[in-house]
Amino acid sequence: MENQSRAIKILPDAGMVLAGLHRSGFQAYVVGGCVRDALLGMTPHDWDICTDARPDQVQRIFGKNHCIPTGIQHGTVTVHAGASFLEVTTFRTESGYSDGRHPDSVSFIRDVREDLARRDFTVNAMAYNDEEGLIDPFGGMVDLLNHRVIRAVGIPAERFHEDALRIMRLYRFAARLEFAIDPATEKAALELAPALCHVSAERIREELVKTILTRVPSRYLPKVILREILPELAADGDADFRAVMALLDASPAGQSQRLAALFSRLSGEESPEEKARRVLRRLRFSNEETDAVTGLVRHLAEESASGGLPQRVQARRLLGDLGLEGAENLIGLWAAKRTCAGRTDAADGPDRVGELDALIRQMAASRECVSLKQLAIGGRDLMQEYPQARGPVLGRTLNRLLDDVICERVPNRREALLEEAGKILSVPQPPA
Ligand code: ATP
Ligand code: MG
Numbered sequence: 001m002e003n004q005s006r007a008i009k010i011l012p013d014a015g016m017v018l019a020g021l022h023r024s025g026f027q028a029y030v031v032g033g034c035v036r037d038a039l040l041g042m043t044p045h046d047w048d049i050c051t052d053a054r055p056d057q058v059q060r061i062f063g064k065n066h067c068i069p070t071g072i073q074h075g076t077v078t079v080h081a082g083a084s085f086l087e088v089t090t091f092r093t094e095s096g097y098s099d100g101r102h103p104d105s106v107s108f109i110r111d112v113r114e115d116l117a118r119r120d121f122t123v124n125a126m127a128y129n130d131e132e133g134l135i136d137p138f139g140g141m142v143d144l145l146n147h148r149v150i151r152a153v154g155i156p157a158e159r160f161h162e163d164a165l166r167i168m169r170l171y172r173f174a175a176r177l178e179f180a181i182d183p184a185t186e187k188a189a190l191e192l193a194p195a196l197c198h199v200s201a202e203r204i205r206e207e208l209v210k211t212i213l214t215r216v217p218s219r220y221l222p223k224v225i226l227r228e229i230l231p232e233l234a235a236d237g238d239a240d241f242r243a244v245m246a247l248l249d250a251s252p253a254g255q256s257q258r259l260a261a262l263f264s265r266l267s268g269e270e271s272p273e274e275k276a277r278r279v280l281r282r283l284r285f286s287n288e289e290t291d292a293v294t295g296l297v298r299h300l301a302e303e304s305a306s307g308g309l310p311q312r313v314q315a316r317r318l319l320g321d322l323g324l325e326g327a328e329n330l331i332g333l334w335a336a337k338r339t340c341a342g343r344t345d346a347a348d349g350p351d352r353v354g355e356l357d358a359l360i361r362q363m364a365a366s367r368e369c370v371s372l373k374q375l376a377i378g379g380r381d382l383m384q385e386y387p388q389a390r391g392p393v394l395g396r397t398l399n400r401l402l403d404d405v406i407c408e409r410v411p412n413r414r415e416a417l418l419e420e421a422g423k424i425l426s427v428p429q430p431p432a
Pocket of ligand 2: 033
């Protein structure tokens with residue numbers, strides 16, 4: 001295939017940076033993911049640039065004011081050009097990832113082909129500029145457009161040995177592009193899976209999340225790999241594992257939802273929620289994401305939309321516990337769970353879930369009382385009226401009142417709530 005017949009329409013801001021480097025006598029190309037995506041006819045989300053200019057030279061050419069020294073030691077300067085921030089990285093070779101994040105040492109080099117040789121897969125190891133066309137020493141374009149295969153650059157076992165994260169990346173790119181995996185590459189990946197234990201949790205997390213957000217993740221998450229990164233997942237036998245994978249595929253492709261599906265059946269002694277929390281913490285998810293996912297796992301374990309509760313009460317409980325977005329996410333997961341189970345019974349069918357969904361939206365819009373902060377009285381009101389209500393008693397009483405409002409036993413009005421509080425407090429309280 002002829003190089004020039006595959007012209008890539010470079011983002012104009014990236015084109016300006018290439019031109020700036022070329023004018024100063026340096027080589028420069030767009031490289032990696034943007035070349036791959038552009039050749040596939042997709043819009044790249046960022047345009048990475050590689051050059052033989054060293055970081056200090058890049059900064060001199062574009063001026064310090066337009067440069068962010070993102071990773072100078074590794075050769076990366078972020079250049080602000082037009083409306084874009086573009087990563088410009090000096091051609092390099094690298095060795096060792098003993099901290100699991102960065103190569104131990106990098107050496108800057110002059111040859112773009114050598115830079116491409118350090119990259120992970122043939123489809124990611126192409127560079128391009130308008131003057132020279134496509135630089136494709138490893139047959140990336142044929143793998144991308146003809147074979148539709150992810151294949152390691154060089155000897156697969158060596159490449160995975162250098163950086164085991166590439167094992168996760170292999171499945172991530174295969175899943176995203178829905179490509180086959182080159183057999184020799186896959187064989188090495190499966191054999192070297194135990195090396196994933198040397199990779200930092202953050203790097204694993206990032207690849208795992210990207211993989212589970214694809215269309216059919218179960219096809220690209222072999223048990224051997226998952227066992228290395230999530231031992232709790234595959235411990236309870238094949239049936240459980242298959243059920244988790246089926247739910248993963250069926251669930252809506254939101255990050256919290258897919259994570260809740262993946263972590264819905266972990267082995268261990270604690271509650272499903274606690275088990276999920278432990279794994280989320282180990283993978284260093286943010287507190288916010290951890291809470292969102294564990295909230296979904298907590299309710300996912302409940303049967304489903306009926307749960308034996310009146311719908312209005314259930315709607316308020318979910319809204320109070322998960323918020324609107326969380327409650328909607330849960331409903332999507334319940335629907336996925338039903339699809340997996342092939343259930344169509346009317347009491348629990350799509351209509352009931354649809355009704356619950358509508359009810360939750362309407363309650364959120366009309367700001368119905370579903371949480372303590374919406375209760376018509378607060379701790380201070382309660383203490384003024386009943387000085388004996390303090391410490392843990394105070395919190396317990398407010399929660400009882402909230403539950404009374406949610407279950408429609410008491411209206412959410414000051415007088416009614418204070419009267420009800422009197423009744424609650426007149427009963428001897430258990431010791432704090
Ligand atoms: P995405 O569209 O998901 O960002 P990408 O190909 O840009 O895909 P990045 O993780 O952003 O992926 O990496 C950019 C490029 O750097 C890759 O295309 C690849 O050439 C190279 N690369 C990244 N990580 C590695 C690695 N661990 N080993 C070898 N090469 C890598
Ligand atoms: Mg990228």
